Amino acid sequence: MTLITEIRLRRILDSRGNPTVEADVVTESGGFGRAAAPSGASTGEYEAIELPADEAIAAAREHAVPRLVGEAYAGNQREIDTILRAADGTDDFSEIGANSAVAISMAAAKAGADVLGAPLFQHLGGAFRGENFPTPLGNVVGGGEHAADATDIQEFLSAPVGAPSVEDAVFANAAVHGAVADLLEERDLPSGKGDEGAWAPSVDDEEAFEIVDEAVSQVEDEVGFNIGFGLDVAAAEMYDAESGTYEYESAGVSRDTDEQIAYIAELVDEYDLVYVEDPLDENDYDAFADLTDEVGDQTLVCGDDLFVTNTDRLTEGIDRGAANSILIKPNQIGTLTDAFDAIELATANGYESVISHRSGETEDTTIAHLAVATDAPFIKTGAVGGERTAKLNELIRIADDAT
Numbered sequence: 001m002t003l004i005t006e007i008r009l010r011r012i013l014d015s016r017g018n019p020t021v022e023a024d025v026v027t028e029s030g031g032f033g034r035a036a037a038p039s040g041a042s043t044g045e046y047e048a049i050e051l052p053a054d055e056a057i058a059a060a061r062e063h064a065v066p067r068l069v070g071e072a073y074a075g076n077q078r079e080i081d082t083i084l085r086a087a088d089g090t091d092d093f094s095e096i097g098a099n100s101a102v103a104i105s106m107a108a109a110k111a112g113a114d115v116l117g118a119p120l121f122q123h124l125g126g127a128f129r130g131e132n133f134p135t136p137l138g139n140v141v142g143g144g145e146h147a148a149d150a151t152d153i154q155e156f157l158s159a160p161v162g163a164p165s166v167e168d169a170v171f172a173n174a175a176v177h178g179a180v181a182d183l184l185e186e187r188d189l190p191s192g193k194g195d196e197g198a199w200a201p202s203v204d205d206e207e208a209f210e211i212v213d214e215a216v217s218q219v220e221d222e223v224g225f226n227i228g229f230g231l232d233v234a235a236a237e238m239y240d241a242e243s244g245t246y247e248y249e250s251a252g253v254s255r256d257t258d259e260q261i262a263y264i265a266e267l268v269d270e271y272d273l274v275y276v277e278d279p280l281d282e283n284d285y286d287a288f289a290d291l292t293d294e295v296g297d298q299t300l301v302c303g304d305d306l307f308v309t310n311t312d313r314l315t316e317g318i319d320r321g322a323a324n325s326i327l328i329k330p331n332q333i334g335t336l337t338d339a340f341d342a343i344e345l346a347t348a349n350g351y352e353s354v355i356s357h358r359s360g361e362t363e364d365t366t367i368a369h370l371a372v373a374t375d376a377p378f379i380k381t382g383a384v385g386g387e388r389t390a391k392l393n394e395l396i397r398i399a400d401d402a403t
């Protein structure tokens with residue numbers, strides 16, 4: 001029933017207006033799945049390779065599609081993804097592009113679910129999936145690689161950990177985003193938005209902390225449940241390997257590694273941060289381990305550029321005690337199977353898995369299903385903006401269907 005009979009690949013627009021790859025997978029019994037690859041801006045050095053969309057499509061048509069059509073079953077995800085790896089023949093998908101690979105991988109999963117008549121989260125999570133729903137981390141103020149002339153820290157994240165439901169959490173993040181807008185106006189700080197829809201005012205990090213802290217407290221009072229606060233520092237983007245320092249340009253401050261660890265630990269204490277992503281450079285496992293020693297019992301220290309959803313890099317991190325959670329981005333590694341393997345390895349070693357969008361996105365909602373299927377504590381997928389609300393609204397629908 002799930003034998004693949006057709007795969008179509010096309011270029012579509014992503015949220016930055018760049019071309020990306022969309023895949024349609026059709027099965028013998030008429031099952032259908034469609035998925036699109038997202039795209040990063042603050043990409044990790046060790047990520048799988050994204051090729052220009054037209055090149056990725058041409059290469060996948062030549063090398064991967066003939067091995068899948070009439071040969072593979074959409075219901076057997078591991079088989080599909082093994083074939084994608086074999087068709088590519090490299091470790092980093094540099095032949096067919098991780099963008100083609102992930103679009104086909106996710107579209108096949110959706111086609112498999114369609115044949116079964118099951119929602120994607122059920123197909124991926126199976127009958128023994130947990131009962132929990134992820135807390136959405138809402139990017140409300142940001143800068144770094146996602147906006148010019150804004151904060152050094154890439155993302156200030158609202159984390160409504162006390163929300164009684166996914167729906168309440170989603171609306172709380174939108175309310176914090178709105179409250180930030182009011183506070184910016186009060187302070188006479190005009191602001192555009194960054195790639196993920198977060199406000200991108202021309203302020204230093206210290207002022208951003210003040211504003212987000214106040215916005216979170218205001219909304220907390222309104223909604224009556226606990227809203228935490230998190231960060232994606234994206235520290236690799238501010239790290240200068242030559243001088244060994246983290247350069248905070250908007251504040252004119254430079255910190256060496258020990259100072260960076262102390263600074264982040266201070267922020268965790270001061271703002272009760274529930275989540276800190278990439279607080280240190282992507283090559284510095286030792287510094288990650290030192291920070292995790294210091295604050296790992298208070299907060300999630302999450303590796304994004306550090307681990308790039310890669311089990312080899314995660315194994316190294318586990319061995320060295322670096323971080324206590326991993327960010328999962330299927331396009332960083334190329335297939336759903338690889339993403340699941342990373343999640344499984346994390347879980348087996350007491351690391352939490354946080355599922356994430358990219359700064360360049362489409363209306364694709366696969367990550368919402370992936371987060372529910374794998375019982376992830378958090379999903380990072382923005383607060384507002386169509387390509388972000390596509391996932392948030394899907395989470396609300398999933399919760400509505402599943403309960």
Ligand SMILES: O=C(O)[C@@H](CO)OP(=O)(O)O
Nearest residue numbers: 040041042043357358359
């Ligand atoms: O750093 C990140 O976590 C992501 C998503 O927020 O950004 P990008 O997709 O640009 O890598």
Ligand SMILES: [Mg+2]
Nearest residue numbers: 232277278304
């Ligand atoms: Mg990140």
